[in-house]
Amino acid sequence: MHLVKTMKGKMLLTLISGFIISIIYFSLPFLVIEATEEPKTFLTHSGAVIQTSGDVLDPLYVASTVEFDPMEYLREFNYGRVSQLPDGTTLREFTIIAEDDKVMEVSPGVFYNVWTFNGTVPGPTIRATEGDLVRINFINNGAKSHTMHFHGIHPAEMDGVFEPVGPGGGQFTYEFTAGPVGVHPYHCHVMPLEEHIVHGLYGVYIVDPKEGRPAADEMVMVLNGLDTDFDTENNFYAANTIPFYYQHHPIQINLNELIRVYVVNMVEFDPINNLHLHGTLYHYYPTGTDTVPSFYTDMITLSQTERGIMEFKYDYPGKYLFHAHKVEFSEKGWIGMFLVKENPDQKSQSGIEYGT
Amino acid sequence: MELSNKPSKGKLIASGIIPFIFLIIMVAYIFGPGSELLDLGVPLPEISMEKINFVDSEILVTVRNTGPIPVEIVMADVNDRIQPAAIEPDRFLERYETAVVRIPFDWNEAQPYLIGLTVGDGTRFEKEIEAAALALEPNFELVGFFAIIGIYVGIIPIMIGLLWLPFIKKIGKNKYHFFLALTAGLLLFLGIDSVEEALKVSEESLAGSFNGALLVATVIVLSFLGLYYSAEKLVKRAESSRMTKPVAIALMIAIGIGLHNFGEGLAIGAAVGLGSIAFSTFLIVGFALHNTTEGIAIAAPMSRGKTMIGKLAGLGMIAGAPAIFGAWVGGFVYSPFAAVVFLSIGAGAIFQVIITILRWIREEGDKNLSSAAVASGFAVGMLIMYLTSIFV
Numbered sequence: 108m109h110l111v112k113t114m115k116g117k118m119l120l121t122l123i124s125g126f127i128i129s130i131i132y133f134s135l136p137f138l139v140i141e142a143t144e145e146p147k148t149f150l151t152h153s154g155a156v157i158q159t160s161g162d163v164l165d166p167l168y169v170a171s172t173v174e175f176d177p178m179e180y181l182r183e184f185n186y187g188r189v190s191q192l193p194d195g196t197t198l199r200e201f202t203i204i205a206e207d208d209k210v211m212e213v214s215p216g217v218f219y220n221v222w223t224f225n226g227t228v229p230g231p232t233i234r235a236t237e238g239d240l241v242r243i244n245f246i247n248n249g250a251k252s253h254t255m256h257f258h259g260i261h262p263a264e265m266d267g268v269f270e271p272v273g274p275g276g277g278q279f280t281y282e283f284t285a286g287p288v289g290v291h292p293y294h295c296h297v298m299p300l301e302e303h304i305v306h307g308l309y310g311v312y313i314v315d316p317k318e319g320r321p322a323a324d325e326m327v328m329v330l331n332g333l334d335t336d337f338d339t340e341n342n343f344y345a346a347n348t349i350p351f352y353y354q355h356h357p358i359q360i361n362l363n364e365l366i367r368v369y370v371v372n373m374v375e376f377d378p379i380n381n382l383h384l385h386g387t388l389y390h391y392y393p394t395g396t397d398t399v400p401s402f403y404t405d406m407i408t409l410s411q412t413e414r415g416i417m418e419f420k421y422d423y424p425g426k427y428l429f430h431a432h433k434v435e436f437s438e439k440g441w442i443g444m445f446l447v448k449e450n451p452d453q454k455s456q457s458g459i460e461y462g463t
Numbered sequence: 464m465e466l467s468n469k470p471s472k473g474k475l476i477a478s479g480i481i482p483f484i485f486l487i488i489m490v491a492y493i494f495g496p497g498s499e500l501l502d503l504g505v506p507l508p509e510i511s512m513e514k515i516n517f518v519d520s521e522i523l524v525t526v527r528n529t530g531p532i533p534v535e536i537v538m539a540d541v542n543d544r545i546q547p548a549a550i551e552p553d554r555f556l557e558r559y560e561t562a563v564v565r566i567p568f569d570w571n572e573a574q575p576y577l578i579g580l581t582v583g584d585g586t587r588f589e590k591e592i593e594a595a596a597l598a599l600e601p602n603f604e605l606v607g608f609f610a611i612i613g614i615y616v617g618i619i620p621i622m623i624g625l626l627w628l629p630f631i632k633k634i635g636k637n638k639y640h641f642f643l644a645l646t647a648g649l650l651l652f653l654g655i656d657s658v659e660e661a662l663k664v665s666e667e668s669l670a671g672s673f674n675g676a677l678l679v680a681t682v683i684v685l686s687f688l689g690l691y692y693s694a695e696k697l698v699k700r701a702e703s704s705r706m707t708k709p710v711a712i713a714l715m716i717a718i719g720i721g722l723h724n725f726g727e728g729l730a731i732g733a734a735v736g737l738g739s740i741a742f743s744t745f746l747i748v749g750f751a752l753h754n755t756t757e758g759i760a761i762a763a764p765m766s767r768g769k770t771m772i773g774k775l776a777g778l779g780m781i782a783g784a785p786a787i788f789g790a791w792v793g794g795f796v797y798s799p800f801a802a803v804v805f806l807s808i809g810a811g812a813i814f815q816v817i818i819t820i821l822r823w824i825r826e827e828g829d830k831n832l833s834s835a836a837v838a839s840g841f842a843v844g845m846l847i848m849y850l851t852s853i854f855v
Contacts (some may be wrong), residue, residue, distance in 0.1 A: 149547050151567040155520075159565060161551030164539050216537030216554070217585050335585020342587060343545075350545070438544035 166214040166343075166351050166440065174211050175227050177347040178356060181326045184234040184313070187241070197239045199285075203230065205272075205295070205308065207249035214343060214350050214440070219335050222249065222295075222306035228348050229329040229373070230310030233293070235285035237314050243281040247272040253303065254279070256296035257312055258412065260286050268296045288316045289395035290369040292412045305334055305375045307348075311414075313369055316398070323365040323418065326358070330382070330409065330431075330441065332374045339376055343440045344431065350440020354428075357446035362424050364450075368417040369395070372409035380436065381408045382417075386427040386447075389419035406432060421447040508534040508582045510556070511670035512590040513799055515578055516598035517570055523598070524564040524578055524590075528556035529670030538581040539566050543589075570595045599735070601795045609732055609790040616731065617724045617786025620751045621779045624758015628775065631759075631766040639766070640824055641840040646716070646760040647820045648844020650813050653723050653757075656852070657810035658683070660730060661803050668799035679807045686811025690719070694819060710771075712764045712819055713778055719816035720757050720782040723809035726802070728789020733797040735790075756847055757782060764823065 148156055149163040187199030207222040224230025235241050247253045251274055256267035261283035264270065272279045295308035311327050331348055332341030343350040360366055368389075374380045383406045390400035391407055395416040407415065421427065430442035509530030516523040522541065528534050534556050539548035548566040556562055570576060572595060579589040599605055631642050658679065665675025698711045761778050765771075793802070825832055 147549075149549065151547055153569070155567060157547075157549060157565070157567050159549030159551060161549055161562070162554040163547070163549050164537060164554065164564065165547035166538060166545060167547070213585075214538070216535055216583055217581065218583055219585050333585075335581075336587050342581065342585060435544065440545065 164216075166217075167355050168215055168349060168352055172215075173349060173352070175348055177345075177349050177352045178358075180227065180229070180232075180347055181328070181358065182324075183232060184325070184327075185231045186234055192240065197236065198242060199235050199239050200242045200244065201231075201233055202244045202246070203255060204246045205249050205253040207251055207253070207306070213333055213335070213348065217335055217343075219333060220306065222253075222303065222308045224255075224308060224310055228307030228309075229331070230293070230308070232311045232313065232327050232369075234313040234315065237286050237288050237317055239285045241281075241283055241285050245272060245279045245281060247274055247277040250274050251303075252277070252297050253295045253308060254297055255281055255293055257281070257283070257293040258291040259283070259312065259314070266296075271297050285314045287396055288314050290314075290371060290414050290416055291394075292371050292373060292414060294373070294412075301375055304373065305332070307331075309373050311369060311371050313395075320367070321365065323367040324360055325367045325369070328368055328370045328382075330370065330372045330374055330380050332376065332436075334376065341374065341376055341439070344374065344380075344436040345440045346429075346443050351442060353443025357426060357444035359446045359448060360421065361450040362447050363420055363422070366417075366419050366421075366445075369414070370409070370417060371414035372412065374436075375411065377433075377436075379408055379410055379433070380441075381406060381432050382429065383432040384417075384419065384427070384429045386423065386425070387419050387421050389417040392416040392418075421445070423447070424449050506531045508532055508584060508586060509670065510534060510536070510580060510582060510588050511668070512578060512580065512588070513561070513668060514797065515590065515592055517592075517595045518598050520567060520569055522566040522568050522570060522576070522578065524566065524580065525561060526556070526564055526580060527561040527670065528558055529673070531558070533557050535583040536562065536564065536580055537583055539564050540579040540581070540587075541566060541568050541570075542577050543579060572596065599794050605794070606791065609735075609794050610787050612731060612735075613728055613784070613787025613790045615751055616754060616790075617728065618780065618783035620754035621720075621758040621761070621783040622776070624755045624760075625762050625775055625779050627759050628762040628766055631762055636827075637834075637836045639763075640827070640834065641836040641843075642759070642763045642766075643820055643824050644837040644840025645844040645847075646763045646840075647817050647824075648841040648846075649756045649760050649848050650716075650719070650817050650820070650844075651841075652845050652848035652852075653720070654810050654813035654817065656848075657723055657726055657806045657813065660726070661806035661810065664730075664799050664806065665803045669803060673800065675803065678803060679810075682804055682807035683811040683814070686722075686808040687815045688811075690715070690812050690815040691818070694815065708823075709764045709767050710774060712823055713761050714781070715819055716764065716816045717761050717778040717781040719809075719812035720760065721785040722805075722812040724754070724757075724783060725785035725789040726806040726809040728786035728791075729793035729797075729802050729805055730789075731786075732790035732793025732795075733802060735794055754783075756844075756851065764820070 146158045146160050147163055148158050149165050150156060185201065187201045190198045190200070192198050203224050205222070205224055206226065209221050209223055209226070210218050211221045213219045213221070221228050233241070243255060245255050252271035254267035254270065254272055265281050265283045267281065270279060291312045291314070293310050293312045295303040297303050309329070311329060328346045329348070330346055331344070333343040333345070334340060335342045346353060370382060372380045388403055388405045391402040391404060392400050393415045395414070400418070424447045427445045427447065428442065429445065430437035507530065511527050511529045512524050513527055514525040524539070526536065536550050536554045536556065539546055546566050546568060548564055550562050550564045552562060554562070564580060566578070574595055576592045576595055577589050578592065579587050581587045631639065634642070661679045662676060665673065665679060669675045694715050697715065698708060758779065761782060762775070765775060765778070789805070821832060824837060
C-alpha cells in the first residue's frame with residue numbers, strides 16, 4: 108500500500124515537472140537559443156549596415172555560385188551551325204533539347220523546378236538573318252510532351268501546336284524561313300500552356316535585316332517571373348531569371364556607345380510589365396519590325412510576349428538603374444543597374460558578327 | 464506479503480513492458496534505415512510566426528518550424544516586398560526549433576503590416592499585424608501601468624462585487640439559492656468565454672501541429688481533475704479544522720476565478736504588447752463592469768457564515784490579483800502556447816467550481832436543482848455576463 112502511494116507520488120511529480128518544462132520550452136524559446144559568435148553584416152535597401160550573429164537572408168547572388176549566369180546569357184547570341192544551300196540560301200541548324208526535371212537555385216536558398224530548353228531559363232537566344240533557312244532539331248528528354256512554338260511567319264505544321272513531341276526522347280524538326288525582321292519569343296505550346304511557360308520553356312528569337320544593324324553593344328533581356336509556391340502569383344520577377352542579379356552585378360557599358368537591348372516580356376499572371384531606364388531615354392522599336400523608332404521615351408509598357416528593341420546612349424558616366432516602374436515587381440527582383448564607364452578606346456565591346 | 468509477491472512481480476513487470484518492446488520494434492522498423500515502407504506522399508514544410516515585435520527601425524519575427532520536416536528560411540518580406548534580413552541563430556530549423564528573423568524596416572505606427580517568410584522550396588508563409596506598435600520594453604513605468612490595469616480590471620471590480628455580501632446575507636433561503644445559481648451561471652459564461660478565447664488564440668497563432676483544440680481540451684480536463692481532487696481534500700480538511708465549508712467553497716471559487724483572471728490579464732497584456740488593441744478607458748470600464756459579477760460569485764457562499772472581512776478581502780485578492788501577473792506575463796513575454804494553456808487551465812478551474820456550487824445547492828436545498836430559484840438564477844447569471852460582455 109505504502110509502495111503504491113509513493114509510486115503514485117513519483118509519477119505525479121514526473122508528470123508535473125515534464126509539463127512545466129514543456130511549457131517553459133514552448134513559451135520562452137529565447138532561453139533555449141544560444142547566440143553564436145562571429146557577426147556578419149549586410150546592407151538594407153536604404154543603405155544601412157546591419158550586423159547579425161546569425162545568417163543573412165538576402166537574395167544576393169555571388170557570381171561564382173550562381174547556377175545560371177545572367178551576365179553570360181545577356182550577350183550570348185546563337186547563330187547555329189551555318190552552311191550554304193545549293194541555291195545560295197544560308198542554312199542555320201540548331202539542336203534544342205527540352206527537359207523538365209531540373210531543380211535550380213533561382214534565388215539564394217530558393218529551389219525551383221525549372222523546365223528548360225538546352226538547360227537554361229530562358230533558352231538560348233536564336234539569331235538569324237531574314238531569308239535564312241532555320242532548322243531546329245528538337246529533342247524532348249522531359250517526362251511530359253513539349254513543343255517549340257515560334258512567333259513569326261511559318262507554315263502551319265511548323266507552328267509547334269498540334270504536333271506535341273512525346274517525352275523520353277521524342278524528336279521533331281522545325282524548319283522555316285527566318286522572318287519577319289524583329290525580335291520574337293519562342294516557347295512551348297503544350298497544354299496546360301501557362302504551366303509550361305511559367306516553368307521556363309521560352310526564349311528569344313532575333314531576325315536581323317539583310318543589310319545588318321548599326322554597330323552597337325547588344326544585349327537580350329527577358330522579363331520573367333517565378334511562381335515558386337504555385338499560387339498563380341509570382342514570388343519573384345527578374346530581367347533574365349535571377350532576381351536582383353544585375354542590381355548587385357551592374358552591366359558594364361561604355362560612355363557614348365550605342366546600346367541595343369532586345370527586350371521580351373514573358374511574365375505570366377500579371378497583365379502587364381514595364382521597363383523604366385534612368386539617366387537617359389531610348390528609341391523604341393515595337394517588335395523590332397520597323398526601322399524607324401516609334402517612341403523616344405524612358406518607359407514602355409509590355410503585355411504578355413510583347414517585345415521590342417531599345418537603343419540608347421549615356422552622356423554621363425556612373426550608375427543608372429533600370430527597373431519595372433510597377434514597383435512591386437522591382438521590389439521582388441526586377442531591377443538592375445548599368446555601370447557607365449569612360450573608356451578611351453571605344454568599341455571595346457564587340458560589334459555584330461553575323462555568325463559564322 | 465512482500466515476499467509472496469516477488470515471483471509474480473517479475474512477471475507483472477515483464478507483462479507490462481513487453482507491449483512497449485513491440486511498439487519500439489515497430490517504430491524502429493518503420494523509421495529505421497533502409498525502410499521505405501511508408502515513404503508515401505510528399506511532406507510539406509510548415510512554419511509559424513509566433514510573435515512579431517516592432518522595435519526601432521526593425522521588425523523581429525519569432526518563427527517556429529511546426530511542420531514534419533526540417534526547413535531552411537531563405538527570405539523575408541514586408542507587405543509582399545522582399546527585404547534583406549537576418550535570422551538568428553541560423554536559418555536551418557529542425558522540427559519545433561525557433562529562430563528570430565530581423566527585418567530592418569522603417570515601419571509606421573498603427574499601420575497594418577503583412578510579414579512574409581519564404582522557405583527553401585519557395586513556399587511563402589505570411590502573418591498579418593493589424594496595427595504596428597513599438598514593442599514593450601519591461602521598465603518600471605510599464606510594470607506600473609500593467610499593474611494599474613490589473614487592479615482596475617481584476618481587484619477593484621471584485622471588491623465592489625463583494626459589497627453585495629450584506630444584501631445577500633439578509634435574504635431568504637430561496638433567494639439565496641437564486642444567488643448561488645446566479646453565481647454558477649456567471650461562472651459558466653466565464654468558462655465558455657475562456658474556452659472560446661483559448662480556441663481563438665490557438666487558431667490564430669498556434670501551429671496546426673500543436674493540435675490546438677485538443678490541447679485546450681486536454682488542459683481543461685487536467686485542470687478540472689486537479690482542482691476536483693484538491694477541492695475534495697480541502698473541503699474534507701475544512702470539516703476538521705476551523706475553516707467552515709462556505710469558506711472552503713468560496714476559496715475554491717476565488718482560485719478558479721483567479722486562474723481565469725490570470726488568463727484575462729494575459730490576453731490584455733498581450734493585446735497591448737502586440738498592438739492589436741488600443742487600450743481605451745472604455746475597454747477598462749467594460750472589463751470592470753464584467754468582473755464586478757465575479758465578486759458576487761465569491762460573496763454568495765460566504766454569506767452563510769460569520770462575516771469575516773479579512774478572509775473576504777483575502778479571497779478577493781486571490782481572485783483579482785492574478786490579473787496583474789497575467790498582464791505582466793502577457794505584455795512582456797507573450798507566447799501563444801502559454802496563453803492557450805493558461806486560458807484552458809482557467810476554464811477547467813471554473814467548470815470545477817460550477818460543479819462544487821451545484822453540489823452545494825443540492826445538499827442545502829432539498830436535493831433539488833430544478834427549482835424556480837435555481838433555474839432563473841442560472842439564466843440571469845448567463846444573461847448578466849452576456850450583457851456586460853458587450854462592453855468589452
